[in-house]
Amino acid sequence: MQLTRWQRLGLTAAVGAVLAVGATALVVQAIEGPDAPSTTAHTTAPATDAATPAATDRATPTDPVDAVEVESGPALSAEVSAQLDYVLAHWDEKDYNSADWGVLGINDCVNFASQAMIARGWTMDDVWSSPKNGNAYDASAAWRSSTAFMKYIAATGKATALTDQQRDQVKVGDIVQFDWDNTGDRDHTGIVSKVERTGDAISISFAGHTLNSDYRSVDTAITEDHPGGTAYYWSVP
Template sequence: MSAFGALAVAEDAPASADAVVAEAAVSDTIAVAPGAHSGDAIAQADATAAAAGPVITSGLSVAQAPFTGGTQVTVAGTGLDQVAQVSVGGTAASIVAAADDHVTFAVPATVDTGLGDVPVTFSDAAGAPADVELPTASFTEPSAAAAATASTAGVLASVASPEAAAAEASAAPVTAAAASADALTLTYTSDPGIDAQVGYVLAYWSSYNSGQYPVITGYDCANFASQSLIARGWTMDGAWYYDAATGAMSPTWTSSTAMRDWLNSRPDLATPLEDSQRMQVKVGDIAQFDWDSSGDRDHTAVVTRVERTENGTKVWVGGHTKDADYWDVDQALATGGGSVHYFSLS
């Protein structure tokens, strides 16, 4: 056997039939161009595989996510370390982790009116889309119990680790219809906590809930925003509270500036945003106005509507003192002056 896998036969000895067969088999197994080495062939094969680009071979590990964003989703495949861009419904998603066999991304937030199915696409640094090659599976009508279990599992799925999520996503059965799609599909859902918060604002912006909470004449805005956060599911603590038995309220409950300072100290609950970051604002967030540009916060409201257009993002707020359900932030600034700031809530 030579270094290149060919059988060496003495010039003056006829090759046996077995030797000829063996030589032919080896030649078929490793085809090396004249003047080339076997290492060159292997390198060429590797280059061809890399040029093929990323390929998605599984469904999304999480099929549904709240419109508020942040849910981490994983897909499995090959060459996924080449994925440089992920788009969800046309909005760029942050890539959390990427390896050859999986990629994990964070679902971006969308407007509360953007619920439903949206396409998820993956592409490399050059913008070339990743292939989606999902295995087809024969479909058998499941029992009612099995269907309910599958539905619940899809809603509650979470990513414990990239490896586990990739394995789960790869193992999930995929219908022929899904396999033929050019992109995977994610379903944006509403958030029960935010639904309850905004529902509270819309219910009591003009008809105050005085049977449950006191009304602070002239500056009830932070008090009302705090009430909405309780409706959202937040829990009072020693720094932010209203005591119904005594009527005591913390400054963080009633003062816009004190609320700002408290939220700034709670990155687990809120992330401060400037108006230049309005694209990140979502329904249920807190908006605060500084009418006189003094550095204090003079008014607090709850974001009740967001629209994203080609011309930018429009925001509307609801609240007390300036009693409103949908108050256009741009109109508020045009009439009141000053600036607006936001807290993106977790």
Template sequence: MRHRLPSPHTFSGQRSAVAGGAAGIAIAVCSFLVLTIGAQPIGADSANSADAAALDSAASSSRSAATITSAPAAVKQAVALAEPAVASGPVTGGTVVTLTGEELTQVSAVQVGGVPAAVVEATPTTLSYQVPVAADLSTGTVPVELFDVTGAAVSVATELPAAETSASAAGTAALPADGGAAAADSASEAAAAGATANAASGDAAVPGLHGVLAPPAPERGSEMLRALVLTPAAAAAAEAAKAAAAADAAASASASQAAPAMLSFEYLPDPRVTAQTDYLLQHWADYNPAYMAIYGNDCANFTSQGLIARGWQMDAEWGYSEAGGGSAAWVSSTAFRDYMAAHPERGVAIGDDQRASLKVGDIAQFDWDNSGDRDHTATITRIDKTESGVKVYVAGHSKDSDYWDVDVAIAGGGSVSYWGLS
């Protein structure tokens, strides 16, 4: 078999083909290298910077979208000092007592010896109330209690509590409600030294406050999150402050239990009523010769004498003179009724169904035939509160008596009404 050698033209074509193929391979390899180099990071530092920038950007976006809400402020409770300006007064009531303290506008009700008292004025630091008539007109010291709108008792102390401070304030940075970046950056500057120390020593991150967890590594995460991390020293200081506050509270509670503070009021005899009743009980059977007696109809005359002893001043309508005797309002039961109705500053009308509001020294008037006129006038000298109701007793003339039972007086018919004196 004869072999044909390739012609020179054939070798040339093959060389051209090989060269072309090599060139193609070289181009492909170069392209691959270029693509590979473009896909690889330039260096580790560049990669870390890019990652940190991405994390900071994400945290910044989250920070802008999130809202950090501060804890609600504690509601201060009302406290009254056990040092009233006036602690005593007559059994007939009317004494105005002023207390001092804190948040006293929360006080909505006052009781003196279990009897409601009228609140005259309340400010954050003062409370004034008017003492009611003593129960059963009894003298002595009774407790005073204050209540808020919920019916809870208001605290009474010998001194005002110290201002409260937040134990965690030393370890946290104040942030606005919108979680602004400026506040976070300011907070991060304050905590930068502690965060750097933790990172250098390898200390484990302490959980953040209010449920916010610390970032996994000091160099990652936003500055705001790092600022919320308490350093071990700050955490220890916060715990120490809390322990000290708890000890102070326990000591205060112990002292309070040992000697509980309280408010009280001492009811004293009303000198006006004492003088009035003393006069009536002295002269109910032994007529005073200083006054002209109207035998058989001396009831209003005798009642008026008792009011003079009480301290009332005569006027043009109600008065007595040795020469002319007493005026119509002084000696007539019906005229005395009309005088009282025209002078509310002297007293107010009280029905028989309101006996619970009566007091010793008030005036009773009877209408024996229910005609509308007043047929008899007397003065209350005793009040008994029983399970069956209020019993009232009077002193007077023309039914000469010191303690005449009102119910017995109207048992045969008629009605009774009263004047509650000022």
């Protein structure tokens, strides 16, 4: 049969297409090998940044880190509970017990700490006392001065002196005092309101007036508020 010129061109194109497909199949088979997984289609993967790792190179998630256990302190005695209840009820300025004890302007820390010790069960004497008439300035020096309070406790033996290196002996309800400039006197007084032990680390918080606080960090007080300051404690039996 005589083919027209256009029929011959069509047949040539068809044969060329078949040969191209066959060649491509041979190339794919040669690349994948006989053990390659079977697929129904082969597509060209989009180009990626050379710095981007392939999916198989991504790190697998690790097991979550175990939470560090924070040890709780011993149960509080009735006396310490009453003391802590008092400081947490009256540390904020809006809740000061000024009707009974008055306020010492911007230096009310020992006046408040003394109140807390009364709530705990301490009794007044000739050196440490307040008339409880709403005027804090009528109180004795030991009632309203951090340094005089320190000397009073040391003289009476009502508590045991501890340094900041003895934090392992500090407990809730103890008295904390600070020497901001390390001159030997005491510049601030508070009541320990929380002791947390995480491993070997011990964190202590305190409540107080003058920079009113319920859980102010001792560490913050001596490193950020007053860098280089020193904390001391009185362990109250």
